[in-house]
Amino acid sequence: MIEIDFEKGNGLIPVIIQDALTHEVLMLGYMNRESWQKTQETNKVSFWSRSKGKPWVKGETSGHTQEVKDIYLDCDGDTLLIKVTQIGGATCHTGYRSCFHLRHEEGEWKISGEKIFDPKEVYGR
Amino acid sequence: MIEIDFEKGNGLIPVIIQDALTHEVLMLGYMNRESWQKTQETNKVSFWSRSKGKPWVKGETSGHTQEVKDIYLDCDGDTLLIKVTQIGGATCHTGYRSCFHLRHEEGEWKISGEKIFDPKEVYGR
Numbered sequence: 001m002i003e004i005d006f007e008k009g010n011g012l013i014p015v016i017i018q019d020a021l022t023h024e025v026l027m028l029g030y031m032n033r034e035s036w037q038k039t040q041e042t043n044k045v046s047f048w049s050r051s052k053g054k055p056w057v058k059g060e061t062s063g064h065t066q067e068v069k070d071i072y073l074d075c076d077g078d079t080l081l082i083k084v085t086q087i088g089g090a091t092c093h094t095g096y097r098s099c100f101h102l103r104h105e106e107g108e109w110k111i112s113g114e115k116i117f118d119p120k121e122v123y124g125r
Numbered sequence: 126m127i128e129i130d131f132e133k134g135n136g137l138i139p140v141i142i143q144d145a146l147t148h149e150v151l152m153l154g155y156m157n158r159e160s161w162q163k164t165q166e167t168n169k170v171s172f173w174s175r176s177k178g179k180p181w182v183k184g185e186t187s188g189h190t191q192e193v194k195d196i197y198l199d200c201d202g203d204t205l206l207i208k209v210t211q212i213g214g215a216t217c218h219t220g221y222r223s224c225f226h227l228r229h230e231e232g233e234w235k236i237s238g239e240k241i242f243d244p245k246e247v248y249g250r
Contacts (some may be wrong), residue, residue, distance in 0.1 A: 001233075002227060002233075002234040003234075008175075014139050014153060016141055016150055016153065018150055023148035023149075024148075025141055025143055025150065025206050027199065028139060028141065028199065028204045050133075070228065070229075071228070071229035072225035072226070072227060072228055072229070072237070073225070073227040073229070073234050074152065074153065074224040074225050074227070075217050075218070075219055075221075075224045075226070075227070076224075077227075079153045079224075079225075081150050081225040092200050093200070094200055096200075099199040099200045099201075099204075100197035100198070100199050100204075100206040101197070101200070102127060102197060102198040102199070102200075102202075103195065103196070103197055104195075104196035104197070104198070108126075108127075109127040109128075109198050112197070
């Protein structure tokens with residue numbers, strides 16, 4: 001039986017989040033067994049925050065949760081791809097639609113992409 | 126100046142590969158500074174193979190290289206998204222278009238997606 005390989009990444013697997021409708025890649029986060037379980041139970045994406053060292057429901061502060069539409073595992077069993085509906089239209093805490101809004105142009109990273117909300121209004125800071 | 130954060134992942138960053146035309150997510154690999162440099166110089170995607178512990182040019186055996194079209198960095202500077210033209214039409218060594226060909230259905234992983242080539246013909250095994 002095919003299973004997710006949590007051991008390879010010391011209990012964590014990278015999870016690619018893609019917009020189910022536009023196919024835009026929105027972000028990459030990490031899950032442990034617990035966040036994977038919670039994601040399935042709630043149908044909303046849950047992660048493990050490496051920087052904060054604790055579980056994290058995407059959108060718990062902003063309200064911009066991610067509704068699970070489809071889940072895929074890769075051939076090695078060590079990466080997940082989840083297609084979601086992004087509530088609020090934007091994933092990034094900076095207000096951009098995607099976290100991948102820095103484009104490589106002539107050796108530099110230039111801001112690219114659409115700003116959907118003002119972080120000050122959403123997070124109050 | 127914005128730079129890639131190689132330190133967070135002990136010298137490696139995850140790299141999402143997306144088909145520039147179809148927007149399908151094809152695979153996730155890892156790069157170190159050297160593979161990032163080589164990718165820019167050759168305009169073909171190079172990785173660091175964690176399982177083999179050595180550099181790896183995607184498609185070096187099969188001929189199914191990935192031509193770089195666009196490169197994005199995420200807001201934390203710790204993940205890359207590269208849009209590519211997939212030579213040969215398929216990314217996965219199993220012959221499927223995408224490495225993410227296992228779909229989560231009623232608690233199980235079911236094969237999904239299109240098989241483009243026969244691995245035996247391409248790899249001779």
